[in-house]
Amino acid sequence: MRGKGGKDMKASKVKIIGKKKIKDLLREASQEWNVYVPQKWSDGDVWMDQLPKDKQMLDEALEDVVLEDVDTVISPKDIFFPQLESIFKFKDDKIWETPEFSPKLIFGVQPCDLKGILFSDDFYRRNFEDRYYVSRIQNRLIVARGCLRPPRPTCFCSSAKTGPFAEDGFDLQLVDFGDSYFVEVGTREGEEFITMHKKFFSEPDGNYDMTIKEIKTKACDSLELKVDFQNALSLMAQDSFIPEENYRRIGERCIYCGGCLYVCPTCTCFNVFDNVKDKEGERVRNWDACVFEGYTRETSGHNPRKDKWLRTARRYEHKLKFDYKVTGLSGCIACGRCLSSCPVGIGISKFIQEITEKRKIM
Ligand code: SF4
Ligand code: SF4
Numbered sequence: 001m002r003g004k005g006g007k008d009m010k011a012s013k014v015k016i017i018g019k020k021k022i023k024d025l026l027r028e029a030s031q032e033w034n035v036y037v038p039q040k041w042s043d044g045d046v047w048m049d050q051l052p053k054d055k056q057m058l059d060e061a062l063e064d065v066v067l068e069d070v071d072t073v074i075s076p077k078d079i080f081f082p083q084l085e086s087i088f089k090f091k092d093d094k095i096w097e098t099p100e101f102s103p104k105l106i107f108g109v110q111p112c113d114l115k116g117i118l119f120s121d122d123f124y125r126r127n128f129e130d131r132y133y134v135s136r137i138q139n140r141l142i143v144a145r146g147c148l149r150p151p152r153p154t155c156f157c158s159s160a161k162t163g164p165f166a167e168d169g170f171d172l173q174l175v176d177f178g179d180s181y182f183v184e185v186g187t188r189e190g191e192e193f194i195t196m197h198k199k200f201f202s203e204p205d206g207n208y209d210m211t212i213k214e215i216k217t218k219a220c221d222s223l224e225l226k227v228d229f230q231n232a233l234s235l236m237a238q239d240s241f242i243p244e245e246n247y248r249r250i251g252e253r254c255i256y257c258g259g260c261l262y263v264c265p266t267c268t269c270f271n272v273f274d275n276v277k278d279k280e281g282e283r284v285r286n287w288d289a290c291v292f293e294g295y296t297r298e299t300s301g302h303n304p305r306k307d308k309w310l311r312t313a314r315r316y317e318h319k320l321k322f323d324y325k326v327t328g329l330s331g332c333i334a335c336g337r338c339l340s341s342c343p344v345g346i347g348i349s350k351f352i353q354e355i356t357e358k359r360k361i362m
Contacts, residue, residue, distance in 0.1 A: 013185040014208055015194055015201040023062045025200045033105035036079055038072055039064045048076040067108045071151045075113050075265035077120055080136045087132050089282045099135035108145040111163035115333040116265025118169050122327060123268050141193055144170040149222045154336030156349050158223040162333045165216050175212050182212055227349050228356040233330060235355055236321040250362055251312035253344055260338035261289035266331050290314050316351055
């Protein structure tokens, strides 16, 4: 399985690639892979999407590739967990599943989002194997791209140790160095990719280890928002640490638009529904969210989380308590998107500041 073995492997080898060669590399790679890369769209927003296969469309799309420290508004989680996904179809008494197995090259993913992908990988295989998710990750290669500067003022990855460079979990990682990238090799699959496309890569000169270390240290220093993340996890682990009034206050302020949940790389809630006409149709799943009143409402009408504050509590405790307790992985990877997307200024970094600094911030 490509890309799976990266979790435990530290970068051991380094190559170099000129930035001008990236487009040609992506063009060549798209013959074998479905290539996902950050692209600038007509409204100016940047997010990761698949490059087209058609030659002319591919050439045009390559002009819009953005490998810079910009805010990718939405996370890349929908590559493996689409917003709307047909999971099986049926007609009369026949049912057939529709898993998706295409080879995927995820190129230029930010390190926090890489952690989000690894979190989702674990979630969808933890207590049961979600075959629709797992089919999508079967054949993938992940090329991370470390951030020299935080793409959002709300980023706090250095506090959570989820960035600005990945330490593991990638097949390859790009380290921006002026006109070139150092390419850290994390897995055998990453090494094979370089061998397949060796005309684009060369050996670095001189004391590159020291240069890479300096780049990473400077990048880490550029993060202005610092929170006491580890302390927050320890405090949240205590029973009933957060007074109900805090959750009530935040819950009253939240307008339950769902913005923070849809942009969050680690939100994994979904619902399913059937599209049926006569005896034919499909079962579809779509993103849902724990803060919505209907998410836990049962068929009888009973809702165990009827009150807003209970749903607010669920969100924060899921992110900072339950996942960490079960897996040792925090359900927040510190991307800062929840705060940057919230119309009323609620965000998990502020919540962490509230509980660790013992003052009212939201
Ligand atoms: S909770 Fe907020 S900061 Fe944490 S991963 Fe989700 S969107 Fe990012
Ligand atoms: S974005 Fe803000 S207002 Fe909307 S659901 Fe999230 S916390 Fe509530």
